[in-house]
Amino acid sequence: MIDTHTHLYMDAFSKEDSDGCASAVDRAVEAGVALMVLPSVDRESAAEVKTLHAERPLSTRTAMGLHPTEVGEDWREELDDIIEILGPTAPVAIGEVGIDLYWDDSNLALQKEAFISQIILAERLDLPVIIHCRDGLEVCLECIAAARSRSHGGKLPPMVFHSFTGSPDDVRRIRETCDPYFGINGVVTFKNSGRLPEAVREIGIDRILLETDSPYLAPVPRRGRRNESSYLTFINTKIAEIIGLSAEEVDEATTRNAKAFFRI
Numbered sequence: 001m002i003d004t005h006t007h008l009y010m011d012a013f014s015k016e017d018s019d020g021c022a023s024a025v026d027r028a029v030e031a032g033v034a035l036m037v038l039p040s041v042d043r044e045s046a047a048e049v050k051t052l053h054a055e056r057p058l059s060t061r062t063a064m065g066l067h068p069t070e071v072g073e074d075w076r077e078e079l080d081d082i083i084e085i086l087g088p089t090a091p092v093a094i095g096e097v098g099i100d101l102y103w104d105d106s107n108l109a110l111q112k113e114a115f116i117s118q119i120i121l122a123e124r125l126d127l128p129v130i131i132h133c134r135d136g137l138e139v140c141l142e143c144i145a146a147a148r149s150r151s152h153g154g155k156l157p158p159m160v161f162h163s164f165t166g167s168p169d170d171v172r173r174i175r176e177t178c179d180p181y182f183g184i185n186g187v188v189t190f191k192n193s194g195r196l197p198e199a200v201r202e203i204g205i206d207r208i209l210l211e212t213d214s215p216y217l218a219p220v221p222r223r224g225r226r227n228e229s230s231y232l233t234f235i236n237t238k239i240a241e242i243i244g245l246s247a248e249e250v251d252e253a254t255t256r257n258a259k260a261f262f263r264i
Helices: 021-030 043-055 075-089 108-125 137-150 168-175 196-203 229-243 247-262
Strands: 035-039 060-064 093-100 129-134 159-161 181-184 208-210
Touching: 021 043, 021 229, 035 043, 035 093, 043 060, 043 075, 060 075, 075 108, 093 108, 093 137, 108 129, 108 137, 129 137, 137 168, 168 196, 181 196, 196 229, 208 229, 208 247, 229 247
Parallel strands: 035 060, 060 093, 093 129, 129 159, 159 181, 181 208
Antiparallel strands: none
């Protein structure tokens, strides 16, 4: 299995584990998670990502991006710093980037500007994009369309809608603008997951990536605890149940998807 989105570098791990963040990586490997992608969210996290990747280079990959909730007036300078920090680690994606209107929409104009610019950056660097989209799907799709119009040859880089929790209608709406992968995490195991199981069937196994988004959103039966990449197996099993495949088939398919998406 591949955890395509995990924040094992955060304080939730470094302060609670005797061996620091690296021990969380080791537990995941023992649980059958061969590789973990570590996305940055700002310049401070970029340094933490770099440190953890240096400690476990065989089990981790890096992604560099500025999260929408961290976008400020100096976002260009901060993004330059992130690129300088993580560029030497051979990042496999730009991310996580996107639109977040859940907490505050006062910086929406800056969010849009930063998101479009990072999509274009990904196209220029020939890297895929990890998209964070919370309470802002239409704006997110507008930005993707705008990036396409500004990119070389009207092309878009490969994309994944990380932590996707939407409906089948949302899947179809997104596919009118682009043809992304969808990152499915522990929310799919919740009793109150809404129409997400239906959306998983709408997406289809060939476009699903597994993720934990740890330390957030721990899956059942670990819900309420600090999440970690070793819990990815619970998500894999639930998706298998929803789609009607074996856990082994879901593991093989999503691993194949992740390798194709990140070219690893």
